[in-house]
């Protein structure tokens with residue numbers, strides 16, 4: 001992962017350099033920042049974070065990608081320039097986030113919005129749900145309608161943010177109201193084809209990670225392949241739920257087809273934190289060298305309700321976290337064998353993905369073939 005700064009002073013004022021998990025020891029190859037900013041950087045799929053001032057854009061970016069604790073965001077200064085952040089933690093989650101200052105003026109001739117929207121994969125518009133959102137809705141309409149005219153391929157995502165301050169009923173009501181008004185505005189402008197997706201988010205719980213996971217997943221053309229692989233793996237191994245995580249951000253880039261319940265997701269996120277924290281303390285060599293997350297990374301946690309959490313390294317950046325019953329874990333040999341097949345298949349998808357050229361979004365690959373060559377063991381014991 002590398003960070004690109006518009007201006008060094010701005011970066012310092014954020015204190016990003018300190019909060020960024022550079023010393024995390026994931027073995028992330030740090031690309032040359034100069035080179036990133038001048039060559040490949042701008043061709044990466046782009047996610048734009050837009051919204052009114054103080055709606056929470058920078059906080060989202062810092063909490064999800066830079067391990068900033070939510071309370072620290074209280075001290076974030078207002079963003080004055082477009083702030084580009086390169087997230088190259090894996091070739092699947094390989095994109096650039098552009099954090100816009102709240103007061104972007106589309107009529108300013110120096111703001112080349114056509115160029116910006118042309119290379120954009122997703123536009124996240126953040127609305128502060130604790131504030132009066134009438135102005136934000138006007139801004140949302142102006143922004144998405146302009147962006148759609150330049151690039152109709154963009155995924156438009158609306159984060160109804162800071163919902164931690166709202167009661168459950170109020171949350172649902174706010175979402176319904178925002179949804180209704182935003183779509184009415186689009187209908188009035190004959191833009192019915194423009195699809196908006198809505199998420200209730202807060203940096204004080206896992207909702208922001210979940211929402212970001214869904215946004216990122218839409219930019220991964222290999223997603224059906226990944227989901228298929230997870231499905232085959234869990235059904236042949238007696239596993240209840242599995243998430244393929246990007247370890248640094250805790251975004252899940254794929255899961256099986258059973259519905260995601262927040263509790264399972266939070267449990268798996270917490271497991272990653274525990275494993276990395278313990279590994280940072282006890283997993284490094286005496287001189288501090290080594291990596292907290294590497295090929296050997298593996299953890300099994302038995303909970304007191306006969307549930308087992310099982311984490312294993314898949315690639316340098318990805319981990320599979322599974323939830324299963326104690327009795328299924330008796331067939332650990334089968335699970336390990338199937339995991340081996342799963343990992344091999346994922347690596348194939350990963351290799352093909354990294355070879356394909358990227359444009360506004362990650363390029364589709366012909367990697368579905370990898371499924372046909374995977375031979376999982378089955379639960380009755382006879383390998384296929």
Ligand SMILES: Nc1nc2c(ncn2[C@@H]2O[C@H](COP(=O)(O)OP(=O)(O)OP(=O)(O)O)[C@@H](O)[C@H]2O)c(=O)[nH]1
Nearest residue numbers: 054055056057058059073074078079102162202203
């Ligand atoms: N309660 C609550 N406060 C939040 C949340 N997210 C951000 N905030 C607070 O909102 C304030 C503004 O956050 P910023 O991230 O600076 O907002 P911004 O949209 O980047 O603002 P500009 O840079 O001015 O455009 C900060 O005090 C954050 O702590 C949230 O989920 N819940």
